[in-house]
Amino acid sequence: RRGLIIAIDGPSGAGKSTITKRLADRLGYVHIDTGAMFRAVALVAKRAGLDGADDESLERLCRGIEIDFFRNNGCCRVIVNGEDVTEAIRTPDISSLTSAISARKVVRDFLLTLQRRMGNEGGVILEGRDIGTVVFPNADVKFFLSASVEERGRRRWLELTGKGVNVTLEDTVSAVALRDKQDSGREHAPLRRADDAIDVDSTGLSIDQVIAIMEGMVREKE
Numbered sequence: 001r002r003g004l005i006i007a008i009d010g011p012s013g014a015g016k017s018t019i020t021k022r023l024a025d026r027l028g029y030v031h032i033d034t035g036a037m038f039r040a041v042a043l044v045a046k047r048a049g050l051d052g053a054d055d056e057s058l059e060r061l062c063r064g065i066e067i068d069f070f071r072n073n074g075c076c077r078v079i080v081n082g083e084d085v086t087e088a089i090r091t092p093d094i095s096s097l098t099s100a101i102s103a104r105k106v107v108r109d110f111l112l113t114l115q116r117r118m119g120n121e122g123g124v125i126l127e128g129r130d131i132g133t134v135v136f137p138n139a140d141v142k143f144f145l146s147a148s149v150e151e152r153g154r155r156r157w158l159e160l161t162g163k164g165v166n167v168t169l170e171d172t173v174s175a176v177a178l179r180d181k182q183d184s185g186r187e188h189a190p191l192r193r194a195d196d197a198i199d200v201d202s203t204g205l206s207i208d209q210v211i212a213i214m215e216g217m218v219r220e221k222e
């Protein structure tokens, strides 16, 4: 094995992506953003007009999707069938469609295989909703990263308005709360803290503080 398998799960807006990226850099590990993979499937489904399709059509769609992460100077681009979709998968529209599409078992099964293949050599940090519970239940270190819904909504709002997207704080907090509900309430692989996960609540902590806490815990296991 090249190193540990680290799982980071938690609701949207908890700072998972930023923290996972920086932690991976510090450890020299590969960062696998599983949310981006679900987003990629949602984008392709939307473009094909198959966002509410039956299982069979969705499965066929999945089989035609190739997802790659292109890593260059710490910057991670998401490539789907040769196209760079890094920005296209981050719109509020795709966020809500992703929540619906990720509830579909055919989609989860397709990505599960891919995620295990990408991670099983170790030296990886996977971030998502079900890494510690379903994808790698035997991960070496599991974190459950959360923060209050208000703080997560505010962070997402700052991120979106910073990119020039025109949304209100109130609507962003509601969208985050709705996504929590959908992600926790779904039948297949719902968002759930693994019994052996370490809880990290980032409310009121800076990103650097959170990373320092997590890095310390990983180093103990290395």
Ligand code: C5P
Residues within 6 Å of the ligand: 012, 013, 034, 035, 036, 038, 039, 095, 098, 099, 100, 102, 103, 127, 128, 129, 130, 131, 179, 183
């Ligand atoms: O992490 P991110 O916000 O990019 O994830 C987008 C959506 O993908 C989540 O709201 C969730 O519905 C879905 N997802 C999932 N399982 C994962 C990662 C993401 O269902 N492991």
